[in-house]
Amino acid sequence: MPVPWELSADAWHLFAIFITAIIGVLINALSIFTASILALVAVVLLRVLPPEKAFSGFSESFILLILAAFLVAKGVIKSGLGRRIAFLLIRQFGKSTLNLGYCIVATDTLLGPAIPSNTARSGILYPITHALALDTGSQPTPEGRKKTGSYLMMTAISGHTISSALWLTGMAANPVGAGIAAQFGVNMNFGNWVFVASVPCIVALITIPLLLYKLFPPEIKHTPEAPKMAREALGKMGPMSRREWIMGITFFGMILLWAFSPVLNLNLAIVAFLGLSILILSNVYTLEDIREGAGDALETYVWFAILYMMSAALNDLGFMKTLGAQIATYIGDYNWVTVYLLLTLLYVAIHYLFVSQTAHLLALYAVFLQVAVNAEVPVALMAFMLSFATNYFAVITPQASSSNVIFAGSGYLPSGDIYKQGAIITVLNTLIFLLATPWILWASSL
Secondary structure, eight states: OOOOTTOOHHHHHHHHHHHHHHHHHHTTSSOHHHHHHHHHHHHHHTTSSOHHHHTGGGGOHHHHHHHHHHHHHHHHHHHSHHHHHHHHHHHHHTTBHHHHHHHHHHHHHHHTTTOOOHHHHHHHHHHHHHHHHHHTTOOSSTTTTTTTHHHHHHHHHHHHHHHHHHOTTSSTHHHHHHHHHHTTTOOOOHHHHHHHHHHHHHHHHHHHHHHHHHHSOOSOOBOTTHHHHHHHHHHHHOSOOHHHHHHHHHHHHHHHHHHTHHHHTOOHHHHHHHHHHHHHHTTSSOHHHHHHHHHHHHHHHHHHHHHHHHHHHHHHTTHHHHHHHHHHHHHTTSOHHHHHHHHHHHHHHGGGGOSOHHHHHHHHHHHHHHHHHHTTOOHHHHHHHHHHHHHHTTTSSTTSOGGGHHHHTSSSSOHHHHHHHHHHHHHHHHHHHHHTHHHHHHHHTO
């Protein structure tokens, strides 16, 4: 095919390789790991990108954060602390799997304003969710994952999209969007952000666990005996062991450092590696444990680093901005309501091509906002909707957000399931926020 628009040949060839890898995963022809490795080989051998650029994703700090958080999460499980937390939650809320789903979503939402990284929050939420799955009898195998694990893991990453949208500090790209919006005369601060987001986010947080429960039901739904079993198990476990105390203090310390990282100017990945080093030095999590459990972490790290690199390179080569500009030429003449709807839907759909919410926002947010201004769309309405969409589309693919990646590597969520269920949740989120347009228009104008 000839190179379209004013793209370079490298940008067009890179897009062809990237989209082929994604389609290969979508149709279950290849695993996401295999597709990514083949894409990397093609990019280098066909000289689309130089090797140093092709391997650049492996040195990104937030990708290293995922690797370290994955290993720390396994330490939470091995130490027994994850099991204790799971039993405490089951004792209180464990009469049904649906209750546990809501418990996971509520925990994540409460952590949202304090931890300005959805990737860091996923490192906190994952070991708890994993322990809940294991201790409700669900193993990460094709036969066992559907008991409760797949539902709990999918609920966690789906709820994550809304907990990030609810708070200005819920995701790193939110303040970036607020800064761009300010250039268009829109004021976004912590107070008006949560006020505008409150109605659609509360509706979504209530709806998501229930919709997944109905459309993709766990095999184990009712567990009336679970609270009693949890109380008995906690009795057998006795008081917290030395390993649990060390793990708990280390984990809590990581949460505090992540929460205050902007003030202390700390790199999030270094906090995770600090926690991992403490666990190794205190013999809570040994090198043997790492060798035994590093397979999933390494696989996840490799495929995400490759796909992120390709997405970032497409952006650097101007593919995303050119695509946005081409879209703008086709919709600029419609009335503002139509432009508003089309821009929102296109902004969400294009995220199939991105492996970073922040990269997506940086590439397209200002372009789409300018198109909206030209079409006389209320600028505050469009600015808030695009900011919220940057969060609520984050479950559209396994690689759509770095916060998904630990869960995608858990063994409970095959890539095909995330594509299918993620598409449904993304449609649900989009509908909820679009139906809330009158509220967003009114609240953003105050």
